[in-house]
Amino acid sequence: MKLVYVFDAYCGWSHGFSETLREVVARHPELPVEVVSGGLFTGPRRVPVREFGYVQDANAKIAGLTGAQFGEAYERLIADGTFVMDSEAAARGVAALRQAAPQRAVELAAAVQHAFYVDGLSLSEAATYRKVADQAGLDAETVVAAFEAPTAQGAAEADFHRAAELGVTGFPTLLAIDGDRVTALAHGHATAHEVDRRLASFTA
Template sequence: MMTQATQFTLHWIIDPLCGWSYGALPLLQATAAAWPSQNVLHSGGLFIGYSRRRIDADWHRHVSEHDARIAELTGAVFGENYRQHLCRDQSVVLDSLPASAAMLTLQQQDDGDALAFLAAAQHAWYVDGKDITQPAVLSALAADLAIDTGRWQQASSDAAKKQATQAIEQTRQLMAQHGAQGFPSLLLQRGEQFINVPVNRFYGEPAALVKQLRQWLSA
């Protein structure tokens, strides 16, 4: 039975293909370490459905500017293969759904695997320059994480993608209800009350975020 002190949920709203979500990974990992059972991952669906787009020169210019800012504020590392190759590969279609569906399904199975998978997917994309929209790339990550074959088949199935699409719509409604804008967003829920945590104030300072959350939770 949950005690009064543990009756809360930390709703992390991210996207695997969002650079700012990548920069916020240490914050997410810190709250997950502090409260392993209270963290819930949500995908915002940055590139799904009609929002999917092919990498082109305009996108490359746009994302390069943001990546420089993300690196400056968060300390996130963007690898040479990502910057010089993946970001210039105009055959790549930006699609958040495959990685999002796998992450959300793994969360239903085991919270730790979901966060480990997210971290591996982000590293593959932003550091190694691997195209995580491709099933073979995601399957290789799952194998590296020793995720059981049966569980992975479920996480990468069409049914998982359909369920994820519905979950993303619910997440967008949650964001609209509580004034969360963009990715990453963090909502602290206690009962029916939600606090919209200003994640941007804590980039590069995971310990400060945990400290602030502890203060709010003890109030």
């Protein structure tokens, strides 16, 4: 059995779920976790953030419910409304970090979200992944090269295809998969206790 975490680095609810996921992983070190980027802001949804008027209200709700932080640098980044959230670029970055340290994919996905939502760094910039890699003790040059490689787009598209194949339409979604059996442990928000209860039912 394994867990599959489908998220988007530019999804505030995914940012809010990071702490729950960390706790679930800590409670179940025996379960491998596959981290998949979902592709929230691609194609016609790749537009300036001002076109999503609900962002600040949603973030306040996320912070209140989950305790997630939204930093001043992030608020400055999106303040004038021109910033474009590009989930394909973010998925390329997540894939580059995941390739460098597959066993740390959950930790690195959370670090990418921290880079945006707290540090106010664009997930379209190679410098962001250099910083995340450095802080994680990874070879930053290797990560940046993977992010910028011609194959990186294919890695992002493979993630989007995987998410669609799993039938995931909202982020974050945490699944448990055991052979042909699949169950959703969380959609959008859940506590670690709630995830544990659903996991216990699935394995009973």
